[in-house]
Amino acid sequence: MARKYTIGHLAKKTGCKIPTIRYYEKIGLLSEPDRSPNNTRLYSDIHLDRLAFIQHCRELGFTQDETRGLLTLTGQTELSCKAVTEIAHTHLDDINGKIVRLTALKAELEHMIGACNGGTIGQCRIIEILADHSHAQCLTKEH
16 A cells, blocks of 8 residues: 655655645646545555655755756656766856856955955955955956
């Protein structure tokens, strides 16, 4: 006999908050569950597995659209995994771009902190640099 889970039990088993589970239902990432005679949501192992998949995608930083695409592809087991690879590759490119931007932000902050002599706010190099837009190199596309 198939197991059924209330939303609270599903939340405990997955570590996903109840409002998040409801949200995933609302946006169609998680199918609407059956209802008991007293209208309680009753989730199946399929919901449990799908929710775990969604959470793993989320932990890896995939967007909702990417997650939706991956979920759609999981049901098409006979197709080439080329589309899945493309989604993952695009996501990796996005992450690499973020790493470049974060590295530039880190360098800029280190430069600002290093320029500070610990004097008064009126003499603070960090405030001076933040006020001088010519120093905001980390905000440009090249940086």
